[in-house]
Amino acid sequence: MSYATAIGLDVHARSITGVALFRDTGEVVSKKFSYDPASLAEWILQFDSPKAVYESGVTGFHLVRALKKMGVDCIVGAVSKMQKPAGDKRKKNDRNDAEFLARQLLAHNIIEVFVPDEETESMRNLSRALEDLREDLTRAKHRLTHLLIRWGYVWSEYNEKGQRKKTWSRAHWEWIRSIELPEMAAQETLDLYISEVRHLEAQKKAIEKRIAQYAGKERWHERVEALRCLKGIDTLTAFSLVVEAGIFSRFKNARSFSSWLGLTPSEHSSGERISRGGITKAGNSHLRKLLIEASWHYTRATKERKRSLYDNSVPFSISNHAAQGIERLVKRRKHFMQMRKRPVVVNVATARELSCWIWALGCMSEGTL
Secondary structure (H helix, E strand, C coil): CCCCEEEEEEECCCEEEEEEEECCCCCEEEEEEECCHHHHHHHHHCCCCEEEEEECCCCCCHHHHHHHHCCCCEEEECHHHCCCCHHHHHCCCHHHHHHHHHHHHHCCCCCECCCCCHHHHHHHHHHHHHHHHHHHHHHHHHHHHHHHHHCCCCCCCECCCCCECCCCCHHHHHHHHCCCCCCHHHHHHHHHHHHHHHHHHHHHHHHHHHHHHHHCCHHHHHHHHHHCCCCCCCHHHHHHHHHHHCCHHHCCCHHHHHHHCCCCEEECCECCECCEEEECCCCCHHHHHHHHHHHHHHHCCCCCCCHHHHCCCCCHHHHHHHHHHHHHHHHHHHHHHHCCCCHHHHHHHHHHHHHHHHHHHHHHHHCCC
16 A cells, blocks of 8 residues: 555553644654544544554554554564664653654565464463463472572482482472471571472463363464474473464565574675574574574484374374474484584574474465475
């Protein structure tokens, strides 16, 4: 749709600054609002053929969905792709930020962000809440462990037979509960930390169970099962991939999907000189972390099919493609290790290729590949 008026919106939790830039005359009109989509929509629609844009960020997608319902053509721009001139960085305010967006829109320099529907976004929220809980639980366990170390209590890593013992197992918890610190305040702190860890463990299990239930729903089930055909991808990881991607076929190829995850190499080349560095990390950090973790499974994985491939929960074409992916990933990882590449580098390379197989299986389950 062509537009005659570009609207830049600088959006905050309690206010919105709008700047209208007219294509034909270059005239600029601005207005500030409280966070009221209805008033904002009324102001925008008074202009000739308007189109609005605001930056992706903490304010999410509520505003764009509300404006679209009221007939406003609005998009969300990828903030990571916007480069302001160095001179403008010393003149930062809400109006200037909104005008910058309007000028970028008029120049067709906006990279549009995919806007999920409310159900998909709510599933993203739940998936990311699980990641937050995992991080909180790790920190709580560290606090508990460090407290015990400061009082001279260290969990023995090996049993009498020289076998490594697991931490946070039943035996580990029995050992922790048997400890009585000499000072009352220290014991109270220990009890507090134990209670915190137990509470977070219970919350984590409850959310994992709830996500597994949602993953079984018709809208998500087929794609989740397709991704689970790959080693290192369980139901929780597969569900996160599906709801974060939204639609796999919106990425034109596997490389685009890897780039969105920030797993493609950075580059600083000029003329005949070609220089590539580490991954860009300019993408979905939540999924990137999950894939990096999933890739470690291929350290000891075999070329054999994943056990779940032997059932009939997914079409043969998908399960067979996943089996090919597993074989190649194991072979490539072995090749990199023989080249004496650093394990971290090998794992990132594995994660990048794993993302390509995920994209292919996702598209196949959507019927677009």
